[in-house]
Amino acid sequence: MKPVHLFIAVLLVCAVFSGTALAWNPVTVTDDSGFESIIESEPQTIVSLAPTNTEIIFALGLGDKVVGVTEYCNYPEEALTKQTVGGYSTINVEKIVTANPDIIFANPKNGQENIDSLRQLGYVVVVIQSDSVNGTYDAIRMVGTCTGTTAGADSLVSDMKTRINAVTEKLEGVTEKPTVMHAMSIDPYWVSGSSTFQNELITLAGGTNAFADVEGWGVVTLEKLLTTDPQIILVDSGSKMGTTGENTLQKSFFTEQRLSSITAVRNNDVYVMDSDTFDRGGPRIVESLEQLAQILHPEIFGNYTESTSSASSPGFGVILVIAGIILVIAGFIGGIFIHRRK
């Protein structure tokens, strides 16, 4: 009797402990760079090398497993508490090795060399490129497949689809599509053209990209901007924050007197888009889309009220570093003088 009991007990224990492991069948995934990876067991630790990946991973409830993110991963807020392993193309391989993740979600912008060297070190690296709405769905499903959260991924995707459909359905039959300019800098005017993520969102939200003849992101001349005369202008919140907290990019559209004849400027239709939401192919694209639809078609979606931008001005740490450098130079020059006195 006893040995039998023991045997059953051992079996039970095994079953309990290996419950998760038993449920995991090794999956083979082909990532967006065409590379095939085999995931042998359920990943317990994850490193994300792009803000989009981080947003997707957290949205799937895998935040606790994340052991490394990039400097640019600022959403959700928990991501800020995670260990950073470098920037985009400036990944610190040593930090990743210290974190020793079971799986790494990378981005083509990380650079093929970095991805290759991580693979050479034996890490499972899945490259994810989400630069369209469908690409974002694929990215979410890919993360789901790799981490065993396919159900969560599917429901996230269908939630997003429902919200996007809610917008596009209301726009059916709308023929008046305002021309929209999305500017990321003003000197020169750097805009989103066709085959960009922003172009897709503008089109989905019932607008026309004023600079659809620009392929990808490009520079347009002042002359072209004046003759194109966009009806609505969107500016990025990100890079051009002044020290006063207002968006200098938005402001410059109103202060440049030559632009005063442009429809968007005349009608006060220059809006700040949160660049972290608008320029990232993550789950939050639906928020951008809803916001954009409100801007473009207030007659359907109600009036848009601009929230104060949350983006912050450059950290004081960097300013301190610069101050330090200037001091070093001053010391250097001073040293030369003193040396010469002798």
Next chain:
Amino acid sequence: MLRRPVLLLPVLFVILLVSIVITTFIGVSGLSLLTFDSEMIRKLIFEVRLPRVFGALLVGGGLAAAGCVMQGLFRNPMADPYIIGTSTGGALGAACAIVFLGGLLMPLFAFIGAAASTITVYIISKRNGRIAVETLLLSGIAVSLFLSAMLSFIMYMSGNSLHQIMFWMMGGFWNIYWDDVGLALLIPVAAIILYVFSRDLNVMALGEEEAIHLGVNTERTKKILLMVSTFITAIAVSVSGCIGFIGLIIPHIMRIFTGPDHRILLPASILAGSILLIWADTVARTLPIEIPVGIITAFLGAPFFIYLLRRRTRV
């Protein structure tokens, strides 16, 4: 070298005038201009194109003048307006303005950076009230390298603003307006001072010692020429970023035609620099996607210079 080099000047002047007229009527809107109302046409010509044409004219002439003087002063064919750290200093100033102030006061910062780096080089090279051109050249390179390391650091840390710095460094007259042109009007004023010293520059080309024996106050001349050409370059940098090539190559091209006499070489370089930059900027702003003008100047100018070089050596 032409038989009567002086005659080149009126020819270049006429070409410049014709270029101003033609390029003003060229733009990305092209012939469709006729379909716009008169207000739009007025705006495009007087507020968009003419400031660009005049900006290019003044900056191109200024850079060519500064390059011509630097080459004469250093007796070095590789010298250009940026040789003593002006461009990297200016770029560093502009990058600081972009990263820390969101692009506010960028021209001012570029000017301060350009002027400060050159003054630093000058102070380093000065010994017992004298400056040796060789020391100036070498310390210029050393300071340049130091500043470019800082610039790289800022660019590396700049994140989203990186493209902004890149655009600036490639140079261009993106949104130039009459107030920028007004600032650039200081360039011809400074160029007149350079011209006054063109005879001294001729003598100094013989060598400093010879110049002293011929009664030239070399230290004073050097100081003034350096100050004025740095001032011109710093203004040019603050108006349009770092536009390469013109200051280096235009004086060489003109020397082929005019010979080494600075009294003709200097005005010829100014005119030719203006013409080249006007046309390069017209190409830059007329292409479907605007391209930094610095790319165009080198792209058009370098093959032309190689052609001239080959032709001269064959004759």
